[in-house]
Amino acid sequence: MISVPVITIDGPASSGKGTVASRVASLLGYHYLDSGALYRLVAFLALRKGMSSEAAGDLGELARTLTVRFELDRIFLEQEDVTLAIRDESVGKMASMISAIPQVRAGLLEKQRNFRKLPGLVCDGRDMGTVVFSDALLKVYLTARQEIRAQRRYKQLMEKEKGGSIENILADIRERDARDTMRAVAPLRQSQDAFFLDTSQLTIDEAVQEVLRRYEVVKPW
Ligand code: DC
Numbered sequence: 001m002i003s004v005p006v007i008t009i010d011g012p013a014s015s016g017k018g019t020v021a022s023r024v025a026s027l028l029g030y031h032y033l034d035s036g037a038l039y040r041l042v043a044f045l046a047l048r049k050g051m052s053s054e055a056a057g058d059l060g061e062l063a064r065t066l067t068v069r070f071e072l073d074r075i076f077l078e079q080e081d082v083t084l085a086i087r088d089e090s091v092g093k094m095a096s097m098i099s100a101i102p103q104v105r106a107g108l109l110e111k112q113r114n115f116r117k118l119p120g121l122v123c124d125g126r127d128m129g130t131v132v133f134s135d136a137l138l139k140v141y142l143t144a145r146q147e148i149r150a151q152r153r154y155k156q157l158m159e160k161e162k163g164g165s166i167e168n169i170l171a172d173i174r175e176r177d178a179r180d181t182m183r184a185v186a187p188l189r190q191s192q193d194a195f196f197l198d199t200s201q202l203t204i205d206e207a208v209q210e211v212l213r214r215y216e217v218v219k220p221w
Contacts, residue, residue, distance in 0.1 A: 006123065
């Protein structure tokens with residue numbers, strides 16, 4: 001029996017992995033999972049309910065019972081479109097904190113695995129290749145230098161007419177990297193069998209082509 005093919009793209013915040021992963025998915029006609037969105041949804045609900053980032057049991061339950069709907073590029077909680085709300089910096093920060101809680105990670109595990117459907121899945125996050133889909137056909141570790149990621153983030157915020165100094169963005173990226181790589185459970189790290197892709201000098205298109213080229217090499221058909 002051939003299992004459903006999975007391509008995992010892990011990497012730090014603002015590395016461009018989400019854009020690369022969703023383009024690869026659409027070019028291959030595969031499903032796409034933005035696993036960070038699930039952590040952001042739990043964080044969003046926790047903030048709304050005024051929960052502490054340390055209420056491990058309650059946050060785990062929130063993750064386990066989360067009912068989310070992905071429709072094209074929109075994300076819904078019940079009938080509420082939360083696509084933009086979960087991108088807020090405050091939600092990202094809370095997501096990074098609660099994602100260190102084992103009960104939250106366990107609560108989201110099966111939900112993530114349920115996205116594995118024919119003809120295939122492309123997913124991005126921090127532990128897609130190391131934990132959630134450790135048997136993936138292709139694993140990519142996608143990153144870029146912190147200064148480059150800060151510049152990209154700054155540009156994005158400018159386009160959305162949101163403020164922020166490049167120094168603050170860089171400090172935020174450094175803080176987030178430290179939290180994501182140093183946590184005890186499923187920390188961000190390059191899986192031994194992952195292909196390392198530094199996009200500091202690449203365009204999105206070049207990164208997409210590189211992933212597709214690698215996939216051509218490893219896929220058995
Ligand atoms: O990719 P992102 O910035 O939307 O993710 C938000 C936070 O969620 C990130 O700081 C770490 C966490 N996360 C995680 O721990 N594991 C994943 N697979 C995806 C995201």
